[in-house]
Amino acid sequence: MDGNISQLNISRGGLPKRPLPQAQLTPLGLEGDDWAHPQVHGGPNQALLLIGQEVLDELNALGYTLFPGALGENLTTTGLDYQQLALGQRFRLGAQGLIELTKLRKPCRTLDLYNQPGLEKIQKLLTQKGRGGWYARVQKGGLLFPGDRISLVDQVV
Numbered sequence: 001m002d003g004n005i006s007q008l009n010i011s012r013g014g015l016p017k018r019p020l021p022q023a024q025l026t027p028l029g030l031e032g033d034d035w036a037h038p039q040v041h042g043g044p045n046q047a048l049l050l051i052g053q054e055v056l057d058e059l060n061a062l063g064y065t066l067f068p069g070a071l072g073e074n075l076t077t078t079g080l081d082y083q084q085l086a087l088g089q090r091f092r093l094g095a096q097g098l099i100e101l102t103k104l105r106k107p108c109r110t111l112d113l114y115n116q117p118g119l120e121k122i123q124k125l126l127t128q129k130g131r132g133g134w135y136a137r138v139q140k141g142g143l144l145f146p147g148d149r150i151s152l153v154d155q156v157v
Contacts, residue, residue: 001152003079005093006053008144009069010034015110017069025097025141030074036110041072044137045102050075051133052082058131063119071111071126073133077150082130090153096142100156105132 009017010033017033024031029047041049051073056066068076075093090100107123114122126132 001080001084003052003077003150005075005144005146005148005150006078007068007076007146009074009076011069011072015070015072015113016067017072017074019069019146022143022145025093025138025144027138027141029138030144033074046135047138048075048099048136049073049105049133050077050080050136051131052076052080053078055082055126055131055133059122059125062125063116064114064122065116066114070114071133075150080150082133085130085134086155088156090139090156091136092149092151092153094142094144094148096140097138097144098140098153099136099138101134102137103135104130105135107132 008020008023010020010030011017013034013036027044035041049072051071053076059066085101087101090098092098107126111122
């Protein structure tokens with residue numbers, strides 16, 4: 001299973017996360033990224049959040065107004081089948097990075113700002129089919145760029 005990083009995103013805390021032309025991957029995620037609620041997000045086992053552009057496209061087709069970084073993801077990806085992702089899968093990012101999927105994201109009330117009258121709560125839709133994204137730990141850092149390849153290496157669990 002392979003894909004690409006379509007956008008790298010960080011914020012000083014909260015939503016949305018904004019794009020970067022490149023980013024340094026560290027044990028705590030992308031350099032310069034922070035969380036509004038560090039007691040819930042972040043740390044070494046939730047250093048990165050990955051969400052597919054395909055998920056954003058699906059939700060936009062349902063009437064939501066989303067863009068890369070809107071859901072708080074650090075890596076907006078293309079080409080990965082989120083229904084096939086699993087705990088313990090390890091992926092090579094670009095030339096050097098290595099990450100391991102650690103936890104399926106549980107969407108919280110912070111995403112309420114994207115809920116719209118007449119549409120189902122976005123949090124409910126994000127709990128279906130792996131749409132909410134995956135948290136990952138960083139096993140090896142490195143410099144990342146939009147367009148970098150994401151390649152499945154193995155599964156450790």
